Every structure is written in structure tokens, then in C-alpha cells.
Amino acid sequence: MRTAVFSDLIGPEGVRIVDRPTPDPDAGEAVVDVEACSINHHDLWILEGDSAMVDGDDLPFVSGLDVAGVVRSVGDGVESVREGDRVVLCPNETCGRCRFCREGPENRCERFSLFHGGLAESARVDADRLISLPDSVDAVTAAALPTAYLTARHMLRQAAVSAGDLVFVPGATGGVGVASVQLADTLGARTIGTSSSAAKLDRLSALGLDHAVEGTDPETLREAVGAIGTPDAVLNHLGGAYTDVGLDLLRRGGRMVVCGRTAGNTSEIDVPDLFLGHKRVIGSTMGTQPELQGLVESVERGDLSPEIEATYPLEETAGAFAAMADREAVGKIVVTP
Ligand SMILES: NC(=O)c1ccc[n+]([C@@H]2O[C@H](COP(=O)([O-])OP(=O)(O)OC[C@H]3O[C@@H](n4cnc5c(N)ncnc54)[C@H](OP(=O)(O)O)[C@@H]3O)[C@@H](O)[C@H]2O)c1
Numbered sequence: 421m422r423t424a425v426f427s428d429l430i431g432p433e434g435v436r437i438v439d440r441p442t443p444d445p446d447a448g449e450a451v452v453d454v455e456a457c458s459i460n461h462h463d464l465w466i467l468e469g470d471s472a473m474v475d476g477d478d479l480p481f482v483s484g485l486d487v488a489g490v491v492r493s494v495g496d497g498v499e500s501v502r503e504g505d506r507v508v509l510c511p512n513e514t515c516g517r518c519r520f521c522r523e524g525p526e527n528r529c530e531r532f533s534l535f536h537g538g539l540a541e542s543a544r545v546d547a548d549r550l551i552s553l554p555d556s557v558d559a560v561t562a563a564a565l566p567t568a569y570l571t572a573r574h575m576l577r578q579a580a581v582s583a584g585d586l587v588f589v590p591g592a593t594g595g596v597g598v599a600s601v602q603l604a605d606t607l608g609a610r611t612i613g614t615s616s617s618a619a620k621l622d623r624l625s626a627l628g629l630d631h632a633v634e635g636t637d638p639e640t641l642r643e644a645v646g647a648i649g650t651p652d653a654v655l656n657h658l659g660g661a662y663t664d665v666g667l668d669l670l671r672r673g674g675r676m677v678v679c680g681r682t683a684g685n686t687s688e689i690d691v692p693d694l695f696l697g698h699k700r701v702i703g704s705t706m707g708t709q710p711e712l713q714g715l716v717e718s719v720e721r722g723d724l725s726p727e728i729e730a731t732y733p734l735e736e737t738a739g740a741f742a743a744m745a746d747r748e749a750v751g752k753i754v755v756t757p
């Protein structure tokens with residue numbers, strides 16, 4: 421089977437297309453013929469050599485978390501899916517034994533990890549992590565959901581966002597950013613989103629964004645967002661200087677949920693403002709498999725339509741990552757092996 425491997429951790433030029441044997445499933449596993457695999461900044465961190473999960477010893481490495489396709493074969497003991505089923509993978513890997521696996525939510529598992537291996541014609545996965553797709557949900561749409569939309573969904577829950585809330589999304593044009601705007605909109609919340617690109621922001625109003633703010637300079641954003649209102653919640657996937665800006669703008673008792681660090685691994689916090697303002701900072705990673713199931717159902721009902729910027733054949737996986745690195749996309753980029 422054709423497989424896109426990371427042969428060097430040097431950015432998009434490090435991707436090679438190679439032939440590998442099609443895998444067979446072990447007990448409890450399924451092999452899925454991958455029709456679509458969306459890419460995430462997580463994969464790009466790995467490809468750029470900026471991930472704690474993968475280093476030179478792991479090369480060549482097959483990334484790709486967000487798999488949708490058709491079950492090709494199943495191993496012994498698998499009853500949840502059958503050959504020919506259309507499925508999307510929940511990429512969560514959990515131990516099933518720790519306190520958090522027992523009590524939930526499962527994404528707090530002490531040994532939490534993620535599936536990698538979707539950037540290939542077939543992928544060998546844990547059959548229990550497959551969710552059946554209704555006929556009306558196509559593979560490209562389904563592949564957009566697992567990481568970006570699941571993470572945004574869980575962040576909105578952690579921030580207890582409800583109808584009428586004002587939600588600030590710094591960096592609103594990427595995978596998690598657009599998902600945050602769209603899912604906040606379905607809850608009846610109002611949103612403020614930022615981007616370095618006016619052209620990309622223009623496309624967000626059709627996706628439910630209420631207030632667009634162009635710019636990257638923290639002081640400019642502080643002023644422009646502050647003039648719009650006082651956010652009840654900030655969904656922060658950028659980190660860096662955006663954490664301080666978001667916390668400063670947040671209302672008394674407001675919640676900031678952080679899931680990423682695209683703009684920097686460290687942030688400053690105005691400590692007196694935090695405690696005097698009764699503000700909360702909450703870390704969040706991915707979401708639960710039932711939440712992903714709920715997102716599939718939202719798409720089926722017509723309540724959610726994930727934004728796809730472009731699809732790329734497997735041979736052009738390097739181009740897909742270049743588009744992400746160059747900040748070209750609004751929404752998700754999907755590879756279709
Ligand atoms: N913890 C988790 O479970 C989890 C899950 C998903 C994602 N994440 C993290 O969340 C972040 C977003 O992931 P994604 O896949 O949505 O990425 P993405 O699609 O590449 O995000 C693009 C967005 O990030 C902005 N951006 C890119 N580089 C920037 C920079 N240097 N400074 C400021 N803004 C920048 C872009 O702004 P412009 O519009 O200005 O180009 C755009 O809004 C990543 O850090 C990722 O690792 C974490």
C-alpha cells in the first residue's frame with residue numbers, strides 16, 4: 421500500500437511516498453481502507469521536529485490521526501464492526517485501567533496517547549475506537565472531526581459556554597479555531613475571532629463568526645477586542661502572548677481553556693488580575709469518544725458542517741503540510757489516500 425512517511429523531521433520536504441505491505445489485524449483490531457485523513461498542527465509539529473512524542477529514532481514515521489474509511493478486515497473477537505462498514509476513528513489511546521479511565525472523562529487517562537498511521541492507503545486500528553458513519557456523512561467530512569472538532573467541543577464544555585455568552589477565539593481560522601467558532605455558534609454563543617489575514621476572516625462570517633479582528637500584535641488585539649465586549653470565555657490554542665491578552669480581557673469569573681501553544685510554549689500571567697478577578701485557566705486535551713459520536717450525529721442532523729479548505733491526494737501530502745505551515749487554510753486540510 422502507498423504510505424506517506426516522514427523520513428526526515430525537516431518540514432514538508434521530509435515527506436516521502438513509499439510502498440509498504442498492507443497490514444493484517446491482530447485480535448481486537450480492524451484494518452481500515454483510508455478514504456480520508458485530515459491533518460493537524462500536531463502532525464506538523466512532528467514533521468518539523470518539534471514534538472516530544474516523536475524523534476529521529478522513530479523514523480520513518482507514519483503520522484495522521486483522523487482516519488475515515490471502510491473496514492477492510494477484522495481480527496479475532498471483533499464484534500463492533502464488520503468488513504465493509506463505513507467508519508471514523510476516535511484517535512484516543514487510553515489504558516482502560518487508571519482512575520481516570522474508570523471515572524472519566526477518558527481523555528484524562530494517565531497514559532493518554534494518540535493513534536498515528538492514517539496517512540496511508542490502509543491503517544490498523546483498535547476496533548473499539550471505530551464509530552459507524554451514517555450514509556449521509558461522507559468520509560472527508562468525517563475525517564475533519566476527530567481532533568479539531570472534538571478538542572473544540574471539549575473546550576466549550578470545560579468553559580461551560582452557554583447561549584448568549586461571548587467567546588473569544590484568538591487565531592480563529594485554523595482547524596481548532598474554525599471548529600470553536602462553529603460549535604460556539606451552535607450553542608447560541610457570540611464569537612470574536614482573530615487572524616493575521618483579512619481575507620481569511622471574511623470567510624468566517626458565513627461560518628458563524630460575529631466579530632472579526634484582524635491583527636497579531638497583542639496590544640492592538642487587546643484594544644480591538646475590548647471595544648467589542650468582555651468575553652465570558654476564551655478558547656486558547658495559541659498560548660504565548662495570547663494567554664495574557666485573553667486573561668486580561670476575560671470578565672470577572674470568566675474561563676480560559678488552553679489546548680495549544682502555536683504562538684509559544686510559555687505565557688505570562690498577571691497574578692493579581694487572576695485572583696482578584698476570580699478568573700479560571702483550564703488545560704484541556706482532545707475529548708471523549710462519546711463526544712465524537714455526538715459530533716457525527718450533529719453532522720447527520722445537519723446542525724454542523726465542518727469547514728474543509730482543500731483535499732490532497734496522498735502523493736501530495738507534502739503540499740498539504742506546506743499549506744498548513746504557510747497559514748493558507750480556513751478550516752481543515754484533508755488527505756485522501
Ligand atoms: N491539546 C489538544 O488536544 C489539541 C488538539 C488539537 C490542537 N491542539 C493544538 O492547537 C493548536 C492549533 O491546532 P490546529 O490543528 O487547529 O492548527 P492550525 O490549523 O495550523 O491553526 C491555524 C491557526 O493558528 C494561527 N497561527 C498559526 N501560526 C501562528 C503564529 N505563529 N502566531 C499566531 N497565530 C498563529 C493561524 O492564524 P492566521 O489566521 O493568522 O494564519 C490560524 O488561525 C496547535 O498548537 C495544536 O497543537 C491541541
Ligand SMILES: [Zn+2]
Pocket residue numbers: 514515516517518519520521529530531532
Ligand atoms: Zn487510563
